[in-house]
Amino acid sequence: MEVTLARRRLQKHLEPARPLRRSTVDQGSDDGSADTPAGTPVEHEQNITVEQFYSIIRLHTPKQGRISYTREVLCELASSPVAKKKPKYLPEHPIVLEKADVLYHFNLGTSTHNLPALFGDVKFVCVGGSPWRMKSFIEYIAGELGLEDPKSEYPNICAGTDRYAMYKVGPVLSVSHGMGIPSISIMLHELLKLLHHAHCTDVTIIRIGTSGGIGLEPGTIVITKQSVDATFLPKFEQVILGKNVVRSTDLDTELAEQLLQCSNRLNQFKSVIANTMCTMDFYEGQARLDGAFCSYTQEDKQDYLAKAYASGVRNIEMESSVFASMCKLSGLKAAVVCVTLLDRQKGDQLSGSHQVLHDLQQRPQILVGHFIKSQLESSGKI
Numbered sequence: 001m002e003v004t005l006a007r008r009r010l011q012k013h014l015e016p017a018r019p020l021r022r023s024t025v026d027q028g029s030d031d032g033s034a035d036t037p038a039g040t041p042v043e044h045e046q047n048i049t050v051e052q053f054y055s056i057i058r059l060h061t062p063k064q065g066r067i068s069y070t071r072e073v074l075c076e077l078a079s080s081p082v083a084k085k086k087p088k089y090l091p092e093h094p095i096v097l098e099k100a101d102v103l104y105h106f107n108l109g110t111s112t113h114n115l116p117a118l119f120g121d122v123k124f125v126c127v128g129g130s131p132w133r134m135k136s137f138i139e140y141i142a143g144e145l146g147l148e149d150p151k152s153e154y155p156n157i158c159a160g161t162d163r164y165a166m167y168k169v170g171p172v173l174s175v176s177h178g179m180g181i182p183s184i185s186i187m188l189h190e191l192l193k194l195l196h197h198a199h200c201t202d203v204t205i206i207r208i209g210t211s212g213g214i215g216l217e218p219g220t221i222v223i224t225k226q227s228v229d230a231t232f233l234p235k236f237e238q239v240i241l242g243k244n245v246v247r248s249t250d251l252d253t254e255l256a257e258q259l260l261q262c263s264n265r266l267n268q269f270k271s272v273i274a275n276t277m278c279t280m281d282f283y284e285g286q287a288r289l290d291g292a293f294c295s296y297t298q299e300d301k302q303d304y305l306a307k308a309y310a311s312g313v314r315n316i317e318m319e320s321s322v323f324a325s326m327c328k329l330s331g332l333k334a335a336v337v338c339v340t341l342l343d344r345q346k347g348d349q350l351s352g353s354h355q356v357l358h359d360l361q362q363r364p365q366i367l368v369g370h371f372i373k374s375q376l377e378s379s380g381k382i
């Protein structure tokens, strides 16, 4: 008998929702004596209004000692200056109410940092391999834009991690990305999410780097037309879910042209627009003879570099392909500006003095600094 009753109750819970009405089921005894012979409970139906329903379940009955406010009053209260003041116990940057996203390698996140307040005004992002270079760039651009910190303090925004370094002055963000495709790819994923969370618009991103030249005077700047792989094809390939995914490495041709014109106006060093070969390695991947081991001859090396030159390649580095492909996917205007530190047809070793290499590294910074300044001037922002 008990089993039958339990089954009936279960069936009742699984019934589809009924229209709003008050059900006065005859309360019978637990043994089911209230059931009709056919097993259907007897219901006396009586239609009621929504207000009556609320009063039955006491939804709107104010509890003793409680004050209730309308939504409008609460909204007004929330936007008053007092309500906006940060309580002392909260961290420096108030928490933003978005689906939490941790930018792990930056040590930043949407629930720990107010990303729109910190980065919402960013219009130019410059990236490069070395943290030192990216700090020196922010100091340089601060001077160019007249935004110097009198105490020369440019804190590393990613100080909580040693993976990447990040600096900001006015609308310019400077971020290091380490060496090679995997390293810059991780950084770009988090940077692109950061720009999204911060609601940044019209952002231009430029890689300022170093490279080995082919048939160019060391110190020449190559503004990348197309980033090509080690077989001289303009594509970036990545294995995703076990499948080879091929993506385009097109860069913004108008931006490249603007940068070239800027260099010509500056007239401090030679710049060219040409293809850049992006490799997976600095030694054998770039046909060097001075790695820990080498599986080819000097003649093979020269032959390969000659083929690269014939296909339009003028410099070799290690990040441009994934940089171009990720920026294209996300719709950012992007350029790659690298100085050549040596002519690879003449040698492999970077044997120039520290001072010479240091000075050469500054050329892309000078060119891009000049470009950013002229862009901000022409848009009346400085």
Ligand SMILES: O=P(O)(O)O[C@H]1O[C@H](CO)[C@@H](O)[C@H]1O
Binding pocket: 128, 129, 130, 178, 179, 180, 208, 209, 210, 211, 282, 317, 318, 319
């Ligand atoms: O000048 P950066 O940005 O470090 O880049 C170049 O220098 C590194 C090799 O020395 C590679 O990462 C290459 O792409």
Ligand SMILES: O=c1cc[nH]c(=O)[nH]1
Binding pocket: 210, 211, 212, 213, 282, 286, 316, 317, 318, 341
């Ligand atoms: O030869 C060079 C110099 C700098 N960076 C490279 O990737 N290759």
